[in-house]
Amino acid sequence: MNVLLEMRNITKTFPGVKALGNVNLKVKEGEIHALMGENGAGKSTLMKVLSGVYPHGSYEGDILFNGTVCEFRSIRHSEELGIVIIHQELALIPQLSIAENIFLGNEQAKRGVIDWNETTVRTLELLKKVGLSENPNTEAGSIGVGKQQLVEIAKALSKKVKLLILDEPTAALNEEDSENLLRLMLAFKEQGITSIIISHKLNEIMKVADSITILRDGHTIETLDVRADRITEERIIRGMVGRDLTHRYPEREPKIGGTLFEAKHWTVYHPSQGDRKVVDDVSFEVKRGEIVGIAGLMGAGRTELAMSIFGRAYGKRISGQLFKEGQELKLNDISQAIEAGIAYVTEDRKEYGLILMDDIKRNTTLANLKHISKWFVVDDNREVVEAEGFRGRMKIKTPSIHQKTGNLSGGNQQKVVLSKWIFTGPDLLILDEPTRGIDVGAKFEIYTIINELADQGKGILMISSELPELLGMCDRIYVMNEGRLTGVVPRREASQEVLMKYMTSRG
Incomplete structure (x- = not known):
């Protein structure tokens, strides 16, 4: 198989954090390539570099697509070559129809006027490819999350995709919708579409992946050939965490x-x-x-x-x-x-659990401000002491409690949510x-x-x-x-x- 994508020595730094250090990735044409690693390993960052979310010049290293060096300055630039990314947080506009969402920014127009007949016909064709029978005029917000994910994939297909990147595509899906999506990926493989999938669900990766590249702490650890090397879930875990997790659940005497x-x-x-x-x-x-x-x-x-x-x-x-x-x-x-x-840790940490634009310190103390206040005024020193205490106890990986919570990995965000509610006693x-x-x-x-x-x-x-x-x-x-x-x-x-x-x- 020819190499479709090669990323060489990719290094990406944020203030105070090196997210990627000389990462290398090779993806062969027509394969499903899994990208795995612990939260904060750099998987999503690497894909954002590839798709132009982080433009050329904001990172070091080279991207080769079909043997040609590429310098993507935006998502639109990478999409023109057929590289399409579907993020974990779906990007559909709920109030717009399915058809409008699929061709948003890629309108089917003649002389500056949208051709709605053409839009509807093409939408029906794309929906059929992903196994949906919805009316193109249905509001996107009125269908389930599983169907919304398929609409996102239909949108990718409308851009003549050659490399489809799926970031945690089944995280919010039930078992049936997850199975449908995995079957669809295998069908795309038969059609010659190459895919990169980021997922923490080992059983799903074992079902569909041909190759697995493992990242740890922003570095490439290894690339595994799933079929030839007879890879097991335990072998993948060892690569991800650097140790055997003999027991996935800690022992406890109730x-x-x-x-x-x-x-x-x-x-x-x-x-x-x-x-x-x-x-x-x-x-x-x-x-x-x-x-x-x-x-x-x-x-x-x-x-x-x-x-x-x-x-x-x-x-x-x-x-x-x-x-x-x-x-x-x-x-x-x-x-x-x-x-x-009583405390409730929500299933949707980004929407309801955290203020992503605020720092770890404020998110930690938010549900119990009276505990660190006197005469309705927050004691800044006490707030810092409490937040630092939770950072240590919960092993939150961050250079500072003043870091924006939205910049943390999913696992570390979850630890901040737990800290917030444990702080209420x-x-x-x-x-x-x-x-x-x-x-x-x-x-x-x-x-x-x-x-x-x-x-x-x-x-x-x-x-x-x-x-x-x-x-x-x-x-x-x-x-x-x-x-x-x-x-x-x-x-x-x-x-x-x-x-x-x-x-x-x-x-």
Whole structure:
């Protein structure tokens, strides 16, 4: 196979941080090439260099595409050669139609006037290629995340793509949508399209990748030939973290105490569809020192349950009772939930968990400013001491607590979110997809933190779409389907098969 892309000795520096140091990458024509590494290894930065997000002149080294040295000064410049990147955060405009999104900036026009017939015909052709049967005039914001991802790929195909770069394409997708996307990548390979995929999901990489290049701390570690070298998941992990993770979940001897928190007959209606129950007569308990899981398929009502408990942050016509150590709680807003010792770590850290433009220091203390204030004035020195303490305890990789949170890797952002809520001194910590989009090394560190919190006597309620994660971490697992609890499984009886049975059961 011919080499389609070669990146030689790429070095990229940000203020105070060398993100890439002499990185080399070779991608062969017609292959699916995986780029792997821990959070902060430099994967997304390298792809932003390739696609022109970081223009020529802002980095050192050479990019060769089809044997020709390229100096991309913008995304448009790289797209003209057929290099198209789809970022983890989808870039569709929700209010525009599917057709308008696909040809935005690439309008099908004659003499300066958009030809809507041509636009519609071409949109239908592109949607067919990615397996969508939506009406081109449908608003992009009204379709699910999985379908939006396919619209992004259709948009890439409209630009006559030769090299498709997918950055964490399945991070926000359920299992079925993820499988569809992987099948689509294999179909593109048959059509001669070359792909680079960044993903932390080892099982998905093993299904589709021909080659894997591993980065660690901004350097190229190795490139593996998946088929010829008979690569295993353990071999990839060793390359990513520089050590064997014999156990992906830290060992723990549970010290479970009395009942800390209880929900009884908890019922929640959809905020805009008034007659639709999203949580239906759910009762559960969490004991001190216990890690309790909530399993369920997409739409089962797990996040809705968690958010409605957390000061009615979601839902209408909420009924039922909440108890903490036998005393009934009345939580009408988030501040009352925090006051009662309840914290909720959202599944969407970028949208709801952090202020990305603000620094680590302010994000860490934001949910409990009164703890570092006197007469309503923040004590700057105390804020620095607290933030520095969490930086050390949580092993947040950053040169300074004054670093913008948006510049951190996903794993380090998640540690800042955890720091923010631990700083409120909660007794019950609700974790919604706590390791989504995070590499195996950072996951292990976060699991260790969760275990430490449980050992301190806190109650942990953990929602996860990854069944192995729930099985590896939880003492008991509640299972939800269509808003109802369909089962509760103690650790010794739990398996993926048992959980899946309850996840698809009507209860």
